[in-house]
Amino acid sequence: MDQQRRERLVTLRRELHRHPEPAWCEYWTTSRIVTELERVGVDELLVGPDLLDADARMAVPDEATRDDWHDRAREAGAREDVLERCEGGFTGALATVERGDGPTVALRVDVDALPITESDEGGHAPAEADFRSDNEGFMHACGHDAHATIGVGVLEAVVESDFSGTFKLLFQPAEEVIGGGRAVAESGVLDDVDHLLALHVGLDHPTGEVVAGVNGFLAVRQFAAEFRGESAHAGGHPAAGRDAVQALAAAVTNLHAIRRHEDGATRVNAGVVSGGTATNIVPESARIEGEVRGETTALMEYMSERADDVIEHAAGMHDCEASVRTTAQAPSAESDAALADVVYAVAEGVDGVDSVLHSAPLGGSEDATYLMDRVQERGGRASFVGIGTDHPGGHHTPTFDVDERTLDIGVDVLAGALARLW
Amino acid sequence: MDQQRRERLVTLRRELHRHPEPAWCEYWTTSRIVTELERVGVDELLVGPDLLDADARMAVPDEATRDDWHDRAREAGAREDVLERCEGGFTGALATVERGDGPTVALRVDVDALPITESDEGGHAPAEADFRSDNEGFMHACGHDAHATIGVGVLEAVVESDFSGTFKLLFQPAEEVIGGGRAVAESGVLDDVDHLLALHVGLDHPTGEVVAGVNGFLAVRQFAAEFRGESAHAGGHPAAGRDAVQALAAAVTNLHAIRRHEDGATRVNAGVVSGGTATNIVPESARIEGEVRGETTALMEYMSERADDVIEHAAGMHDCEASVRTTAQAPSAESDAALADVVYAVAEGVDGVDSVLHSAPLGGSEDATYLMDRVQERGGRASFVGIGTDHPGGHHTPTFDVDERTLDIGVDVLAGALARLW
């Protein structure tokens, strides 16, 4: 990669970093990406409802929140034409380059940021080099700014290369809430893909290390459980109340007591709980925001069904009602070994790469799995590639940052691998 | 009371004490009482199914147990004619004396013993005076031997007295399991009663103290809850099991967590629990023998309905099934103040009585309440009379015993009170 391109990518990454936007509100980001795609030149550019199955979107924020970010994007200079196409939270983009017959190869990157306040201390590079978040309280603390940038760099390389086939480049919204992958999958825009690569930087791998096929995705379901009882004065009429907090407590304890499963790892967490209105009032409502996971999709579903039972009966036990709503979901997936082998072979020859792993576990969840499963179910192949980067703070912390050398490496590994797939 | 009668009553009481029989198995006891009733002379003597509504009986032991006690009674000298009438657990007796027009007045005593092994140590009078239980493992540890004896003494006094009206003397079976009161009430044999007295000795009142109207009966429901799941190897197939012990645990904790009630005292107890078969097997069954109580019948019913809910949902929460069976039940009741006043007035004049209380709380449950409620619902009056007795050990302990001076006092107080009711 020449110095000029390298500098342009670094500039782009920093610009994206300064404009972090949360899931389904990536208006400015989409606008900025569209401008890049038009600059590089693509055959087709999809933005808006055709990219996303509206009913399959999960964890979409309310209208007021979306409108607020829409306004902020406009104020920050987003293009009116893009804002209009994204209205209602239809963010993200799909660029297509067609060059005659040949396989369809796709790369998926994600673009949303996190509700984390970025560090402003010395030693945190974005603060020192003046590209710290403009949107106080939000931050690219997981490297999606780098992902989008690598996507643009790969597009440049592909467009300049000689190949016969189709390239699809997806900038997926709403990964952090595990909310966007399903909507893209169910829109069908990737149904013709023969080879899919997805990408993540970091994951505790240092700069120079590449994982050809990440595995160990935990299938996940996040849910919100609401308990409804009836309030009453706790001193004067204790039995006139129906106590939603007692229901919550029975649910939390017994959620964790769902039996372990012989087929593999499972997880459960009641991450956020709240309930009641005053010390002396029998609580009439309570809420759990929780999640279950499984090493396989079937294990997640086992946990999920048992969790629904526990919640329903915890409510019934205390004469309350409960409802459970899925707020986010992602299946498990496996990287194809053969496709990973291609990445492995390419990575070994890339400048700056000093360690290549065939496989390593993610230990968390990702909604790229929806896309991987979709492609694999239709006979295609998919692999999730890890591009190591030195990151001073952990993922999802205020001091997270990427080593910008990773941008080169990421572009070279992925563009190189794609070149072998046509 | 003359010396001869006193000695006869003491002898009878000791004979009954030596032959304790559990609830619904009072075969020998019924036979012995029938003989006494015939000796004294009554106008009608009811023994068998007409005395007890068969379907209303609770906590009846299985046939093998009943047959065993039937045989033991025969071996101990019970009369064949009585044994035949009692067959199937229809124990107890009702004697009637009719003397022309006038109110119907009734006295209820109870006759069953407890599954407690009687002390054989020095200092325990029945052991020293050689009338300790012949039925090892069973014992008159609550004074029902004295109750039955006082009943006979009162009958003698009534028969010798001059009155116009009807006297009904009930020897009720199965009080200790709270199983007989309802069956007698629902048979209707006391439906014509104008005044009902019931009797208990002791209750922490010393010899010489009389309570004219005991109150504070807690309505009670005893139940057996069975949880059924599915066993599996706990190491190899933990999720293949459905764990009845987890259901039990959720039930126990949440039974105690049933909300307190503004209308008065409630109780709950999971008195006996068991479940599972081996350390390394997911338990497929579990069982709670528990109870709920209330200061009023309505409060007991509140607890009972909530308990049923808790048990059902504790099972559902762990993918198990539950069934709940009522094993014993008794309502609350109140002693009539006016009737208690009669007892009070009489008791003050009885030899050996040095303290008379208008009322005192029982603090427990009694199935005489079925009879009291039945009589009161039909416009009659009822009072539960406490006859104090020094008892070295507590009720239901191996060293319980009654002070035999209580027999005289009991007969005098009750016969005296009855005499004022015609």
Place this chain on the structure above:
Amino acid sequence: MDQQRRERLVTLRRELHRHPEPAWCEYWTTSRIVTELERVGVDELLVGPDLLDADARMAVPDEATRDDWHDRAREAGAREDVLERCEGGFTGALATVERGDGPTVALRVDVDALPITESDEGGHAPAEADFRSDNEGFMHACGHDAHATIGVGVLEAVVESDFSGTFKLLFQPAEEVIGGGRAVAESGVLDDVDHLLALHVGLDHPTGEVVAGVNGFLAVRQFAAEFRGESAHAGGHPAAGRDAVQALAAAVTNLHAIRRHEDGATRVNAGVVSGGTATNIVPESARIEGEVRGETTALMEYMSERADDVIEHAAGMHDCEASVRTTAQAPSAESDAALADVVYAVAEGVDGVDSVLHSAPLGGSEDATYLMDRVQERGGRASFVGIGTDHPGGHHTPTFDVDERTLDIGVDVLAGALARLW
């Protein structure tokens, strides 16, 4: 009471109603009362730290909140001299009138309001007659505006009357948070009182009904329990976390499962719960705002000790730490029958009173009990008097209002009773 005085009291009550202030922030209210006391004329007027044992105050809001209300009072016209004496939340006042030898007689009224938004609908008299709360979000929804007004009316009557002895009139702050009674009691300012009357309007008694001696105060302790664990990623490192929400859940369930007590009624409530930060993070902290009560102070203490145990061990069970802080507390108390008899006799002769009850239960908690217990422990007598008032909405609801005829009745009953105590 003459028409002019009646109108003045109504005006005062409405003025107080328009300026509701929460516990420990009654700056404007205190200022307004002081002006009235000076107008009527008293021998001694105590405002500030001498009235309140600083360490015994409970549920004092933070400095920012107090400062805010201090500023608002100034803007609403409160006197600088009073504001200065009250600084730091030392609100309330004690007026003393001395007339030679004779008993010391006291009346306690309370002056704080509630964090409730007052109704602005037609039919709500304060909205219609234009004296609805100026402090949006706060409201005199429990009649303390009437209490303070009756206090002033009684003072007028006492000052005009002929008696020999001492009169102490207490305007107590912070009753709604059960936070002020103890501080006044422990300051010792009522230690010389021979007869104490306290006052509440309404309590479901209609206008014209008077309760000479309210009873049935539930002793109460309100507490805040904090659970501290350690966060971790719920998918990647579930066992690295120590889950404060699991601790909370175990505590809630087992708080309700504290055994019922044979000595009388108890209560427990986990009124407000919260915990955790995100669906996929093991919760590192959680909090219960709860309360326990008892029919007697001993029963409340039983519940309180058991609750502390439950919370501590619920934390330990899940490898967390817990701390429990008492936020408010009040003992039980009993109205003296003899003193209530005086009130009863007077009330029967008061215009507008058509029903007098010797006693009626409160069914809740009150921190007047600290004052009653303090006076009684030193050999004095105390009674809590209920003055009925028709109230359209219930206590502590947005449509609560008092029937202003109650002001007359309250003054007449209390001033009349006081007159008999010298």
Place this chain on the structure above:
Amino acid sequence: MDQQRRERLVTLRRELHRHPEPAWCEYWTTSRIVTELERVGVDELLVGPDLLDADARMAVPDEATRDDWHDRAREAGAREDVLERCEGGFTGALATVERGDGPTVALRVDVDALPITESDEGGHAPAEADFRSDNEGFMHACGHDAHATIGVGVLEAVVESDFSGTFKLLFQPAEEVIGGGRAVAESGVLDDVDHLLALHVGLDHPTGEVVAGVNGFLAVRQFAAEFRGESAHAGGHPAAGRDAVQALAAAVTNLHAIRRHEDGATRVNAGVVSGGTATNIVPESARIEGEVRGETTALMEYMSERADDVIEHAAGMHDCEASVRTTAQAPSAESDAALADVVYAVAEGVDGVDSVLHSAPLGGSEDATYLMDRVQERGGRASFVGIGTDHPGGHHTPTFDVDERTLDIGVDVLAGALARLW
């Protein structure tokens, strides 16, 4: 193997099958084995306390039980000299054959039976061929009769072979209660072993299949937790009691709620629970017989420490005391790949073997792991070999039986592998 030897082994296996004895009570079995060892001829024969570290034995039954089986063994014809050496539950035997310099190679088989009543239905071979259990209620339902027999067969082959080194053949007692492995390990008798093979038949592998190195041993700790409270009448004095069943319930629920671990599989089971004495008595004692497991020893220890905490605090929460006693324990272990390779190579050439697996998971626990870990810690190698056998009923069920062709295969595979280790 010649026909005569084959028949002798079948006869021996059936004889052992007819005399099942539970853990630490294998008196007759030890006697019978000693006779065989003497028949074949060994250089050293160890029986009694030197074989077993007395303090390291776990789950030893009480003296009465041991004495009973001691007597039964004598009646069944056990030798007095062996009975004497085994007295007190020091069952099992270690035979040593020494042939000059060379490595020490060991084989471990186990000899105890289970408390299961053997099927007497047609179709169950032992019932049909008349070698069903003589000890009603006990059964060789896990194939240890075959293990011991194979041990004897291997000894015959070794003795007849030409090798230079030492052979140690261990007949280990008390495997079923996971109680004997540690005692043998800590006695030190295998401390000089260079190569250890252990053996199990069946495990869902059919006749003809051999697993060269079984893995996936779950480390396990079995425990008995006792809760002690205080009894009281549940109606009259509910708060005077301290409820051990409430403690039990809190423990069971929260044991299952111990957080899952990122490092691998864990297990927990409250297999048998009991508590309380009567429906109307606050339970004063309760008991859990439970277990925890882990994919590694560290994971089992994590579960074990958390379980101890849960139990202690569940008791404290309900004002009870708890004690926890370990009743059985076994670590995890791994079969050496290199040693398994030897077995694999031999097995491929054995008559009747049609499938050889390098590795397969056990999915349960085994106390051979103590011996494997001991040998490996001292620099030796160990592998656990699975010899498939068709078994009509599952392990630990009344219709379990082994296919006797397995005896040949087991002897050939193991003797063959041993031959390659000298």
